[in-house]
Amino acid sequence: MTTDIAAPRTGAAPAESHVPLPADLKVTQWRVLRSEWVKFWSLRSSYITLAGTVLGMIGFGVLFSAVTANRWPVMEAAQRLRFEPTGVSLRGFELAQLIIGVLGVLLVTGEYGTGMIRASMSAAPKRLPVVWAKAIVFTVVAFIAGEVSSFVAFFVGQALLSSQHIQTSLSAPEVLRTVFGTGLYLTMVGLLGVALGWIIRSTAGGIATLFGLLLVLPALSDALPTSWSQHITPYLPSNAGQSLTAIKPDTGMLSAGPGFWVFCVYIAVGFIAAAILVKRRDA
Amino acid sequence: MIEARAVTKRYGDKTAVDDLTFTVRPGVVTGFLGPNGAGKSTTMRMILGLDAPTSGAVTVNGKHYAEHTAPLHEVGALLEAKAVHSGRSAYYHLLSLALTTGIPRRRVDEVIDMVGLRDVARRRVGGFSLGMGQRLGVAAALLGDPATLVLDEPVNGLDPEGILWIRTLLRALAAEGRTVFVSSHLMSEMALTAEHLIVIGRGKLIADLSVRDFTELASRKVVRVRTPEAGRLRDLLVGTDVSVTGLEPDLLEVAGLNSEAIGKAACAAAIPLIELTPVQASLEEAFMELTQDAVEYRVDDPDRSVA
Numbered sequence: 001m002t003t004d005i006a007a008p009r010t011g012a013a014p015a016e017s018h019v020p021l022p023a024d025l026k027v028t029q030w031r032v033l034r035s036e037w038v039k040f041w042s043l044r045s046s047y048i049t050l051a052g053t054v055l056g057m058i059g060f061g062v063l064f065s066a067v068t069a070n071r072w073p074v075m076e077a078a079q080r081l082r083f084e085p086t087g088v089s090l091r092g093f094e095l096a097q098l099i100i101g102v103l104g105v106l107l108v109t110g111e112y113g114t115g116m117i118r119a120s121m122s123a124a125p126k127r128l129p130v131v132w133a134k135a136i137v138f139t140v141v142a143f144i145a146g147e148v149s150s151f152v153a154f155f156v157g158q159a160l161l162s163s164q165h166i167q168t169s170l171s172a173p174e175v176l177r178t179v180f181g182t183g184l185y186l187t188m189v190g191l192l193g194v195a196l197g198w199i200i201r202s203t204a205g206g207i208a209t210l211f212g213l214l215l216v217l218p219a220l221s222d223a224l225p226t227s228w229s230q231h232i233t234p235y236l237p238s239n240a241g242q243s244l245t246a247i248k249p250d251t252g253m254l255s256a257g258p259g260f261w262v263f264c265v266y267i268a269v270g271f272i273a274a275a276i277l278v279k280r281r282d283a
Numbered sequence: 284m285i286e287a288r289a290v291t292k293r294y295g296d297k298t299a300v301d302d303l304t305f306t307v308r309p310g311v312v313t314g315f316l317g318p319n320g321a322g323k324s325t326t327m328r329m330i331l332g333l334d335a336p337t338s339g340a341v342t343v344n345g346k347h348y349a350e351h352t353a354p355l356h357e358v359g360a361l362l363e364a365k366a367v368h369s370g371r372s373a374y375y376h377l378l379s380l381a382l383t384t385g386i387p388r389r390r391v392d393e394v395i396d397m398v399g400l401r402d403v404a405r406r407r408v409g410g411f412s413l414g415m416g417q418r419l420g421v422a423a424a425l426l427g428d429p430a431t432l433v434l435d436e437p438v439n440g441l442d443p444e445g446i447l448w449i450r451t452l453l454r455a456l457a458a459e460g461r462t463v464f465v466s467s468h469l470m471s472e473m474a475l476t477a478e479h480l481i482v483i484g485r486g487k488l489i490a491d492l493s494v495r496d497f498t499e500l501a502s503r504k505v506v507r508v509r510t511p512e513a514g515r516l517r518d519l520l521v522g523t524d525v526s527v528t529g530l531e532p533d534l535l536e537v538a539g540l541n542s543e544a545i546g547k548a549a550c551a552a553a554i555p556l557i558e559l560t561p562v563q564a565s566l567e568e569a570f571m572e573l574t575q576d577a578v579e580y581r582v583d584d585p586d587r588s589v590a
Binding site: 036 | 331353356365386428
């Protein structure tokens, strides 16, 4: 309701500018970047989804680590053999990836849904600087949030596991790479969301497509004959990307390096499609 | 200066703007009139490079909008549908636009004061009334101190005080030598604000003329005559330049003769007159007459609602 908002007063002198404007009012990539930075931090949804990502990552890591430590004394030998301390503390990425993905989609579709995109595109009519600026702002913010929450989840998780002396440390083989890789994976999932936002333009459609890519596609590929699926399944976006979060690759999956590059290709293709569509379509 | 040359815009098989050519000159307020769905908003989006014309070209000061290096300094725009993220405050909305082109923060504060939104500048735009949203749109349009202003239905949702404010503002902006292009579907409002008019209907140009010419067009007078011998008077008056319409059995409407000529003719033929009244069509009536063939949505069309 708007009833509690005071009616605006009419300004006096209608059009005069008393603030001198600088001679250089050129739109530059740096200026658009600053604009996008301010845009990001002036929306409540940014804070909520970022907090959700961090809490999901840390909270689930704590939960899984605590439960594992608790059950360790009564665990069967077969289960103990499958136990892997880094992965347990990083399990939260399964939830966090969805939240940060939503943040990525919303970064773009929030503008299409409200009409803000028309203001953005008339302020920067070359359009592509807006696409790159959003990608850069998102990468910086998501990378920091992803890495911080990944490392915090790891350390808290290992502290909980240490009660049973089953913890690991960053100096153990592949552990640092896995913890760092999980933060990186979260950043990249979000970036994929940003690209999908540009392509699809609606929040519901963008989120549905992202979740479909991450969750539904791998399940569908299980239905394929083995002779096919072995050539397809490892290269699906989520499977390729999640190689970053595994201390050693699951059977038939890519290892972290190739997995990372395959995921990069998806994101690059997404942004190329986004750039072409943004240039071509009416805003 | 805004120039549209043979601009056509099609969405699928629907032609929104059809071979439109016009020029909007600086120094005066130019009204852009047409019924709902005539293509006004589409034309304005094409001026701003948001929609690309199917054919033809629109330029602002000789260049396509997107070719200007400082677009907000070149053109300030208020678009019909709110172009604002409802979750952001008015201040941050304007600041984010200002930053793209290096406009200082103090200018943001200044335009907020200009449009009278200081008290609510830190509130989320989602809670704004229609009128406050329009004021924010005007603030965004003024932000870059632009040479050209393009405003789509700026008085929409404003209270009488706000309407008066917009009117004064637009005239002041034009008097400073700026190009001011304002759309409306209200002829009466444009008659008070604009000096020049571009009228479109169904995407086509209907008229490009000064408000004074339009008013003269509108003042084509008719005379109402009440007489018990209506049939005889009709036969007497009707001619090549004179048309007579019977409104009631004893009431005629005569177009093409003034009341003096009718009175004298009736006197000479010994027809008693009970009433002789010159009637002037209102601007709104003249506008409706001008655009009647071009109205997109009619009330009597059951498949479409009045937009």
